[in-house]
Amino acid sequence: MASKLYSASEKPVLSFEEIDPSLTYSYAHYLTWLFDDRVELIKGQIFKMSPAPAPYHQQISVHLASFLFNFLKGKPCKVYTAPFDVRFPKESKADEDIYTVLQPDICVICDPSKIDNRGCIGAPDIVVEILSPGNNKTELLHKYNVYEEFGVKEYWVLSPAEKTFLKYTLDDGGKYQPSKLFTLSEKVYTDVLPGFALDLDDVFED
Structure with a gap:
């Protein structure tokens, strides 16, 4: 899997569509994501959570x-x-x-x-x-x-x-x-x- 290194200067991400699912992400990246979609990280892979529960x-x-x-x-x-x-x-x-x-x-x-x-x-x-x-x-x-x-x-x-x-x-x-x-x-x-x-x-x- 490709690896994406964290940079302190990285800009906030405003849209889930800006995320490349093929890359590996850390909690540092997670903190820059300002979109409304709820996501989880599992060993660097991003998983989009289900819509609001019933x-x-x-x-x-x-x-x-x-x-x-x-x-x-x-x-x-x-x-x-x-x-x-x-x-x-x-x-x-x-x-x-x-x-x-x-x-x-x-x-x-x-x-x-x-x-x-x-x-x-x-x-x-x-x-x-x-x-x-x-x-x-x-x-x-x-x-x-x-x-x-x-x-x-x-x-x-x-x-x-x-x-x-x-x-x-x-x-x-x-x-x-x-x-x-x-x-x-x-x-x-x-x-x-x-x-x-x-x-x-x-x-x-x-």
Whole structure:
């Protein structure tokens, strides 16, 4: 893949059409993009995010985030919702050396040192993705690989269409192990947040 080097003098990009998808981009480039289109970077490749989510998708997100928010009151872990940039540095945390920037629907972060005025730098403890018709399977696979590689302890995937919940948990070897597929009338628990119980009937309530 071609590589595009960051230049401090680089001008802001005002239109998504100015982006060459064949090039490799860093977070430093990302910061110069002033167009309205929401995008993510995965290992330097640009992915255009789906249009604004459907109302039911948003409803599920609000339900889940509110349950997490209420549980986490007074606790060190905090919940954040999209749009919220999560940067995944490999070694250097310099903007020009970061090539993966994602915007999970919801994330839980228990280490306050990872939060700055631009979002999160480093792996959240929990990442939640709520599927939509616009989700690309390749994109989802890339995200799965990123979350596993960088050590996100739990990756939750919710399907509004099927009303299902799947949880991937990082094992001692750094690999994800999937849960059973949960659905309505079931509760989900997490080792990351002892005492938290998620009632899927409440999450998927329409």
